[in-house]
Each structure stands twice: as C-alpha cells, then as structure tokens.
Amino acid sequence: xxxxxxxxxxxxxxxxxxxxxxxxxxxxxxxxxxxxxxxxxxxxxxxxxxxxxxxxxxxxxxxxxxxxxxxxxxxxxxxxxxxxxxxxxxxxxxxxxxxxxxxxxxxxxxxxxxxxxxxxxxxxxxxxxxxxxxxxxxxxxxxxxxxxxxxxxxxxxxxxxxxxxxxxxxxxxxxxxxxxxxxxxxxxxxxxxxxxxxxxxxxxxxxxxxxxxxxxxxxxxxxxxxxxxxxxxxxxxxxxxxxxxxxxxxxxxxxxxxxxxxxxxxxxxxxxxxxxxxxxxxxxxxxxxxxxxxxxxxxxxxxxxxxxxxxxxxxxxx
Numbered sequence: 600x601x602x603x604x605x606x607x608x609x610x611x612x613x614x615x616x617x618x619x620x621x622x623x624x625x626x627x628x629x630x631x632x633x634x635x636x637x638x639x640x641x642x643x644x645x646x647x648x649x650x651x652x653x654x655x656x657x658x659x660x661x662x663x664x665x666x667x668x669x670x671x672x673x674x675x676x677x678x679x680x681x682x683x684x685x686x687x688x689x690x691x692x693x694x695x696x697x698x699x700x701x702x703x704x705x706x707x708x709x710x711x712x713x714x715x716x717x718x719x720x721x722x723x724x725x726x727x728x729x730x731x732x733x734x735x736x737x738x739x740x741x742x743x744x745x746x747x748x749x750x751x752x753x754x755x756x757x758x759x760x761x762x763x764x765x766x767x768x769x770x771x772x773x774x775x776x777x778x779x780x781x782x783x784x785x786x787x788x789x790x791x792x793x794x795x796x797x798x799x800x801x802x803x804x805x806x807x808x809x810x811x812x813x814x815x816x817x818x819x820x821x822x823x824x825x826x827x828x829x830x831x832x833x834x835x836x837x838x839x840x841x842x843x844x845x846x847x848x849x850x851x852x853x854x855x856x857x858x859x860x861x862x863x864x865x866x867x868x869x870x871x872x873x874x875x876x877x878x879x880x881x882x883x884x885x886x887x888x889x890x891x892x893x894x895x896x897x898x899x900x901x902x903x904x905x906x907x908x909x910x911x912x913x914x915x916x917x
Contacts, residue, residue: 602629602659604849607676607718609710610686611635611663614726614834616644618683619661621842623648626657627849632675634664635686641665670713679718681845684737686710687727692826699728704914707733711740719743722848722883725859726751726841730783734859735872735911745861747883752783753857753874754840755833759820760789763813768804770796777801778857778890779817780874781903787874788899789814793890844879851881860884866892866900871908873900 606628608619612635619633635641645663652658664675676682687703707727714723714737723743727733734750741748756779765772774797781788791810794801801810816823824833847854860877862868865887878885892900 602627604628604680605630605632605678606681606683606845606849607632607634607679607721608683608685609634609666609676609714610684610727611637611641611644612685612834613831614838615683615685617834617838618685618726618841619644620648621838622845623652623659623661624655624657625842625846626659627846628659631659631661632664632679633661634666634672634675636666636668638665666713668709670716673713673717676714677717679721681724681848682714682718682721683724683726683841683845684710684714684733685726685841687733692829700732700910700914703727703729703733704736707736708740711737715741715743721747722881723748724751724841724844724848725749726837728783729910731859731872731874731907732910732914736914738861738872739915744883746885748861749844749877749879749884750783750859750872751837751841751844752859753779753876754843755837756783756787756789756817756820756874757857758836758840760794760813760817763816764794764796764801764805767809767813768796778876780857780876780890780896781900782874782907783859785818786899786903786906787818788896788903789817790890790892790896792893792896847879848881848883853878853880853885855879855888858884860887862887862904865889866897868901868904871904872911873904873907 608615623631633641641663645661648661666672725734730752738748760777761775778790778793862873876888
C-alpha cells in the first residue's frame with residue numbers, strides 16, 4: 600500500500616489517542632505524530648501503538664512528543680500535511696459545549712500559534728468544543744486560508760442520526776442515509792427531507808412525531824453519552840469521523856462530507872463557519888456543496904448561522 604504524508608494529532612486524551620490509532624491503522628500516512636502536555640504520555644502511547652503494527656498489519660510509524668505552552672516540543676509537527684486538534688477540556692455531566700469556551704479558547708490560541716509556526720502548510724481539522732467557535736478561532740489565530748481550516752461535527756452528528764434511525768426501524772445502518780447541518784449544539788439542523796432507508800424517504804416510514812424524537816436525541820447525542828459515562832465524553836465515533844476527514848484530505852479524492860466550513864454565499868448565508876456539506880481534498884475544503892432543503896430546514900439553518908456568528912465574533916477576543 601502506498602503511504603504518504605504526515606498527520607499530527609494534538610492532544611493524547613481518549614479522543615486524540617484513538618484518532619491517532621485509527622489513522623495509523625489506516626496505513627495511508629508515512630507518519631502519525633501524537634502530542635500532549637503531559638510529559639511522557641504521547642511517547643508511551645506511540646510506543647504501544649508501534650508495537651501493535653505486526654499484529655494489525657500496518658507500517659505507519661507513530662511518534663509521540665511532549666509539548667509545552669511556550670512551544671517547546673512542537674518542532675515534532677514540522678511538515679505536517681494535516682493537523683487534528685483534539686486538545687481541550689472535555690464536557691462533564693450537566694455542562695453544555697459553550698461552558699467550555701473560555702478555557703478551551705486559551706488552549707486553542709496556544710495550539711494554533713504553534714501550528715502556524717511549525718506546520719504552515721497544513722490542513723487543520725478542529726474537534727475541540729465548542730466546535731464552531733473554536734474552528735473560527737483556529738482560523739483567526741493561524742491566519743490560514745479559510746479553506747484549510749474545518750471542524751468535525753456534521754459527520755459525527757449524521758452518524759448518530761443514522762444510528763438512531765437504524766435502531767428505531769431495526770434495519771442495517773448501511774441501508775440508512777441521513778444528514779445533519781448547522782451548528783454542533785442546540786442549533787444543529789438534522790435534515791429529514793434528505794433522509795432515506797433503502798431509497799425510501801424517511802417520512803414514509805416514520806411519523807413526524809417519531810422523526811422529531813430522533814432529531815431531538817441526535818441534538819443531545821453527546822450529552823447523553825456524557826451523562827452515562829459521568830467522567831469524560833464520546834471518543835469512538837468522533838475519532839472515526841476525524842480520521843475519515845484526514846483520509847479525505849491526504850488522498851485528495853473529493854469526498855463530499857458534512858463538516859464545519861466557511862460559508863460565503865451558499866444558502867444565502869455569508870461570513871460564518873457552519874455545518875454544511877463540502878467537497879474535501881488536499882487543499883482542505885474545495886467547495887461547499889448545497890443541498891435542497893425545505894423552507895423550514897433552510898430557516899433553521901439560517902437561524903443556526905446567526906446563533907453561531909455572534910459567538911464566533913466573541914471568541915475572537917478570548
């Protein structure tokens with residue numbers, strides 16, 4: 600198998616380390632770098648992952664690097680083609696994503712400054728919460744072209760919606776097609792009109808009330824897991840989504856994925872990072888791909904854009 604490029608995962612918590620493992624096991628990169636501020640943790644995890652290569656049958660090398668807020672250690676990310684930012688405080692039961700904004704903004708600012716210094720040509724995939732706001736902050740701090748900064752949310756939310764529909768109808772997840780747009784939070788916009796099961800519209804298989812229940816559960820999908828875990832938050836599904844986005848970048852195959860991307864006129868909305876479908880390639884977001892929406896869905900997407908616009912403007916000063 601041909602391997603190329605270098606990907607860095609910033610943050611070696613459950614989310615980051617699982618993302619690094621998934622990326623290594625894809626066996627498509629020459630090197631996966633895992634960083635963290637806890638001394639020795641990324642190096643230890645990297646050593647463990649490398650020792651699994653013979654068992655799992657991959658050759659991608661994993662490198663661990665301890666970093667510091669002053670930038671020490673970040674030289675390990677030099678030349679990265681893709682950087683996935685997972686660093687940040689996870690949610691606890693009862694917390695909203697917005698409760699994390701001030702502390703994670705400080706972390707994001709430090710990380711983004713070092714990415715700009717050591718990996719100036721990288722495509723950045725942010726997964727830190729609050730997702731939309733941290734994605735906008737990463738772009739502001741790095742100064743990168745907006746096409747090279749995106750957030751992972753829509754893939755995860757869509758996967759959750761798909762899972763709930765499949766469970767409700769007792770069908771394979773592979774037979775279900777769903778879509779979520781908007782923000783990664785309360786103004787998430789699941790799109791029932793774009794949902795189907797074996798090609799049949801979801802609206803023909805479930806009542807409006809049943810669909811509304813699934814939509815509501817999708818919006819609260821992360822909180823449901825946080826409440827059950829009691830310590831920590833989701834990482835298996837989120838890491839799978841982040842890894843697939845990094846794969847789409849390095850393989851440059853133009854996959855259309857639901858991501859948090861800069862919107863500039865699409866859907867009549869401009870000047871905001873928002874959950875939309877986008878064509879992803881080596882340069883990041885090639886273009887936003889508009890989807891046919893009902894009037895209600897478009898209104899909800901516009902409302903979501905206005906809600907996150909104000910917060911993205913505020914976070915720029917944190």
